[in-house]
Amino acid sequence: MNAAIDFVLTLILRLVAAVMAIITVIEVALRRLLIDAGINGELQSAVLIVVAILLIIGALRLLGGVFGLLITILLLLLIVNLLMPGLHIPTTVHV
Secondary structure (H helix, E strand, O other): OHHHHHHHHHHHHHHHHHHHHHHHHHHHHHHHHHHHOOOOHHHHHHHHHHHHHHHHHHHHHHHHHHHHHHHHHHHHHHHHHHHOOOOOOOOOOOO
């Protein structure tokens, strides 16, 4: 049961890491474009903050269902583990 819970947690963390990596790539590219355009300082920071917020909202809207499903599966696994702590799912088959 713990392996299943760890697997779902790993999926959630990898999905979050992938989203953050994509946002970082976009932020670095946009920062370079702004510097090349001569926009520095507070205006650059304001533009990057707005873009980061929009990217986060977009990612949540795009992947919200996946996050919801994974969190639901995680909570169900935790409930089953609490109700039946001795439950063991065999990982190998003996013939």
